[in-house]
Amino acid sequence: MKRTRTIRLVLMGISPLILSACNPSVQGGRPQPGEERLYPNADACIASGDFSRADCNAAFAAALEEHQKSAPSFATRAECAQQYGDRSCAEVSSGASGSLAGSEATDNETQTSHSSFMPFMAGMLMGRAFNNGYARPAYTDSNKQTVRPGAGNYWSGGSNPVRQPGAPTSLPPPPQGKIVTQARSGFGSNNTARSGG
C-alpha cells in the first residue's frame, strides 16, 4: 500500500475526524507515529500485542480520565442521541462525572436542571506520540459507522517507553521570559509574495 493507513484531523474542521484505509490487511505491526488505533478496552489493547500491558493500562486510565473531565455534555437526551446514537448516552447528575458503564436513563425520566447527558466511552484511541503516548476516549457516531474521538491526554511511557530511535529523552526547555518588543511588521510588507510555486 502506497498511501497513509490512518488519517485524522484533530484541530481543523468542525469536529475531529479519524478514518482508516479500507484495506484491513494493513493492521498489525507497531503503530507508526501519528497513527492511532482503536481498542474497546485495555484488555483488547493488551491482547493486540501492539503495546505493552503497562502502556495499555496507563493509556486507558488517561483516556478515561479525559472522558470524565471533558466528555461532550448535552442538556437533553435527544441532543446527545442525535450525535452519538440512541443507546449511547448516559444521564449524569451535576457534579458527578461521566461513567463508562453509566446506566441508561429511560426516556420518560424527568429532566431536572442539574442533570446532563453524555455519550458512553466506547473505547480508546491510542497512539505513539513523540516520546510518550497519546490516548483519548472514543465515542460511537449516531450511525455507528465512525468513531468520534474526544479530547486527548498524554500518558508517559511507563515501563516500556514508546520512543523513536534517536530522539532525545526530553523536550528542549520552553522559551524563557518576556523581552521588550521594539517593532513589528518587519515581515509581510510584500503580501503578494505569499507562498506557492
Place this chain on the structure above:
Amino acid sequence: MQRISIQERPGWRQQAAEYGFAFHTIDGERYWDESAYYAFTLKQVENDLEAPTEELHQMALALVDEVVNREELLGRLAIPSLYWDWIRDSWRQERTHLYGRLDLAYSGQGPAKLYELNYDTPTSLYEAAFFQWLWLEEQIERGTLPAAADQFNSLQEQLVARLGEIGGLLPQPIYFSAVRDATEDLATVAYLRDCAEQAGIAHREIAIEDIGLGSDGRFTDLDDQRIDSLFKLYPLETMFEESFGAALPNSGVQLIEPPWKAILSNKGILALLWERHQNHPNLLRAEFSQGPVVYPGRVRKPFFSREGANITLITPQGEKLQSPGPYDGGPTVDQAFHPLPSFDGRFPLVGSWVIGDQAAGIGIREDRTLITQNSSCFVPHAII
C-alpha cells in the same frame, strides 16, 4: 497514465467546508476538480516518479553542499552576501527541513522531466495529503473505484513523523506563520499545526506581519515571548529584502524551512544541476540567461518566481506564451522547452513531494495552458 472521468462524490463540498478546505473554489472557479482523476500503474509511480524524485532530491542536496562552500556560486544565485554565513551554518547544523515539492512533466511514457523545485514554500499540500486521500477512500467505499485501488500518498503519515523529529531538534513551541489574509496559506498552516499536534509537539500561530523584533535582537510574538522556532510559509528571499531581514542571522531563530533552502528555492540551480549532470534523463537542459532575447525552444524563468509567474515560453515554432506576475527584472534562467503532455486538452503537472528526505506522494494540477499557475485545478490520482 490516463485521465478518466468519474462521478463526483455528492457531499464533497460540504465535507470540504467542514474540514477546512475553504479554497476548493477560488474566485468562483473550481480549484478542486474531482470530475476526473489520473490513473497510474504501480510501475509508473515507483519507477518513473518515486525513484527519480529521491534521486533528484539527493542531487539537490549535493548541490547545496557545494554552493554553501563556494561564494562565487552564492553570488551567482543572487543571494545577498549578508546571509551567506548564516546559510552555511544552517547547512552544517542538524538539518530541520520539513518538505519540498518537485514539479515534474510526465506523460506516462519516458522519463519524468524536472521543471523546478519548490523547496521553500510549497503549497497544495493539504489537498494532496488529506483531501485527495479522502476522495480515494470514499470512491472505493462507493464502489466507484476498485477495492484494490491505491494512491501514492503517505504524506500525512510522513509529515507527522518528520514534525516529531524536528520537534526533538528545535526549541518548542514551534510558531507557524503565514501572511494574515492568505486563505490558502492559512489552511496549509492550519493543516501543518494539526500534524504537529498529532506528533505531540507544542505549536502556536502568528501572522508574519505580527512578528516583533525585541531589544535583544530576537523575534517576539504578540505576548512579547521569544520566538525560537518559526515555520514560515513565506519566501526566504522576500524576508531577506524586508526591514527585519538583516536581523535574521543573529536572532537565534531556527527556521523551517531552514536558511539553506534559499539555495534550492532559487531557479538558478536548474542551470547548476544541468552543468553537473548533463544529459541526466530527468533533467532539462538549462543555463543562466544571456541577454534579453529568449530563443525558440526555450523557457525563461526568474530565479525567484512563484506560482508560474513571469514565465516567458517560446515554442520551437516561435509561438510566444507569457504569464504575468510581480517578479519582473531579476536574474533569470533559460530551460529547454519540453511541453506538458495533453490529456483531453488539459495539461497536468505532477507535484512530487519529499518529506524529510523521502519521496512521499504526488498531487496533480492541471491547466488549460502550458504554464501551470495558481489558477490551475487540482485533480486527484489513483494507482489502478
